[in-house]
Amino acid sequence: MKASDLQDELTSLLHEAQANQADIVAFRRSLHEEPELSLEEGETAAKVASELRMLGLEPTVGVGGHGLAVDIQFGEDGPTIALRADMDALPIQEETDLPFASKKLGRMHACGHDGHTAMLLGAAKLLVNCRVPLRGRIRLLFQAAEEINAGAKAMIDDGALAGVDEIYGLHNLPTLAHGKTATRQGALMGSVDRIEIELTGKGGHGAIPDQSIDPIVAASAIVMGLQTAVSREISPFEPAVVTIGSFQAGEANNVIPHRAALTGTVRTFAKTTQLGMEERLTRIIHSIAEAYRCEAKVRYIEQTPVLINHDDALQHVESVINLMLLPENRVEAKPTMAGEDFSLYLERIPGCFFWLGSGPEEDAEHAYGLHHPKFTVHEECLPTGAALLAGIAISRLADLKI
Known part of the structure; x- marks a missing residue:
């Protein structure tokens, strides 16, 4: 032709x-x-x-x-x-x-x-x-x-x-x-991964926090702490995003719940960066949870490259x-x-x-x-x-x- x-x-x-x-x-x-x-x-x-x-x-x-x-x-x-x-x-x-x-x-x-x-x-x-x-x-x-x-x-x-x-x-x-x-x-x-986090503490009365282990406080610290995986562990020339999109815990204003659940999305722009995210985020989550006396379960799901x-x-x-x-x-x-x-x-x-x-x-x-x-x-x-x-x-x- x-x-x-x-x-x-x-x-x-x-x-x-x-x-x-x-x-x-x-x-x-x-x-x-x-x-x-x-x-x-x-x-x-x-x-x-x-x-x-x-x-x-x-x-x-x-x-x-x-x-x-x-x-x-x-x-x-x-x-x-x-x-x-x-x-x-x-x-x-x-x-x-x-x-x-x-x-x-x-x-x-x-x-x-x-x-x-x-x-x-x-x-x-x-x-x-x-x-x-x-x-x-x-x-x-x-x-x-x-x-x-x-x-x-x-x-x-x-x-x-x-x-x-x-x-x-x-x-x-x-x-x-x-x-x-x-x-x-x-x-x-970018790549797309999903992260699911379940935190278990000890529920109790909101007015007596010393008798409880608060998973909301632990989860809040984890949300903030996860940002260090990008800002302090990945080169600024390797783009990455960690976003927690859902945070579910408790139903009453005066009750410390027993559990908290979070889900998020993780995005990167290089395969090598994507491969390291699970270890980074899991380590940070478990370390913070332990500091707040909570038990953490993490599920990391690789979705697309x-x-x-x-x-x-x-x-x-x-x-x-x-x-x-x-x-x-x-x-x-x-x-x-x-x-x-x-x-x-x-x-x-x-x-x-x-x-x-x-x-x-x-x-x-x-x-x-x-x-x-x-x-x-x-x-x-x-x-x-x-x-x-x-x-x-x-x-x-x-x-x-x-």
Whole structure:
């Protein structure tokens, strides 16, 4: 294939996706109205499977829980390129007042996974209508349970990556204007670990503290003490975050409780830093608990590694963006401690993950961010994402370096 032919095909993909915008938007809105939490995405998966079957495809359902996988074969044997979208929503009460706002109390697509699913479905339509000669196959992965960092592992365990040579994915970014993209070499997103702490003291009357062992005081000291793991044990050139997000103890104002329970998240930006966090935090917790005469139990759960893009795959994505959207619409992404279980795929095979702008054209940096109850997607980004996903895969199978 000539480079000019590929350029024409990528341009036509974008135009075709824009022509299909109404369908992509309608599907996204149908998912937005009926959000499903992680591990509960049965109806979402059924809707996706139905749309895929209408395109003449036969998806495998129940991959990694409620996930789906489907292959699109092109010509003779060649590489297998995977494209992934996530499908789950969050336990957040929506406050957007949109006409298609969530109908489910306390549940909302506040991270835009409804948009990701609609984009990959839009890409599927472009791929089945592809007119250029290709070698190999494209595997579409619709993943459940990304928000709890469980879906990618489950998909992998069910063979979603079997035979796959490369994988690509994107995430919308409301603080970046639609029509823009952001890429980054190497580490893009932080690792994600979970820590659970249970402290046992000796309950008693709040007015007679000397006859009790107060787990609240011990837990408070632990919350503060954990920050020294970052400030005094890790180089300032190695980013890390330790956040205690829940603290539960007691029910009455005049009672010293017997137990306290805390949970938190630990983020790092290098594998070596991540590997040392369990020992550091566990040591600090037990030492402080002992000083306050409490017994501590610690459960440290490694969830996802640092998300690190592979150079060759990144260069390919950037080349496709440059051809489809022009170089001025691609910026360098800032590193973030937010996590993504797409990193588990990249730990096993080459690939690339990038940001797709989903914010307003003006003052996007002040838009409501991911996981906010007023978060929304500017739907002009949906056909752009669909075309980019399809274009990345097609150009990888076109037997031509761009």
